[in-house]
Amino acid sequence: MRDPEDVVIQPHISERAMQDIEEENWYTFKVIMNANKPEIKRAIEELFEVKVNKVTTCRMPSKKRRMGVHEGTRPEWKKARVKLAEGDRIEIFEGM
Template identity: 50%
Template sequence: MDPRDVIIRPWITEKSTEEIEDNKYTFVVDKKANKTQIKQAVEKLFEADVKKVRTMNMTGKPKRLGRYEGRRPDWKKAIVVLKEDSKPIKIFE
């Protein structure tokens, strides 16, 4: 898999912005990607040393439009912890 196919986009929320101080970065990743692929993609794209990767499968929220009910699609979130001596990822600055 190409690293750009593994990492879809950064996940920017108030909590994820606060975790940047602790060298924790949050990304939306491909649902089929495993921790090893995510680690290799972050190291290749951002030239950072990854210490640990945590992943979560997020369920899509139920939504309505008038009388029609549906759901948003399910997605996968990854929290990447960098080593202390690693340089920060510039996309979040």
């Protein structure tokens, strides 16, 4: 079992993520690549003291970047969307 702080890297903020929070109570996080759904659920419940109903994950592919003659890549990362129980909220997303 991993420590919850090791599983969740950071919240993922985007227009779509903010819309999902307001309309459907889905929260989006960046998580470590080898985390599974039960680990993510346990980590979110322990870190934020909320009840998680559903977890969905997807791997976001790496992207090539080019700046003049220099070429590089953005790293691959894993996104987890978490559906909270009715009435539960995560305060770090409020006011964004």
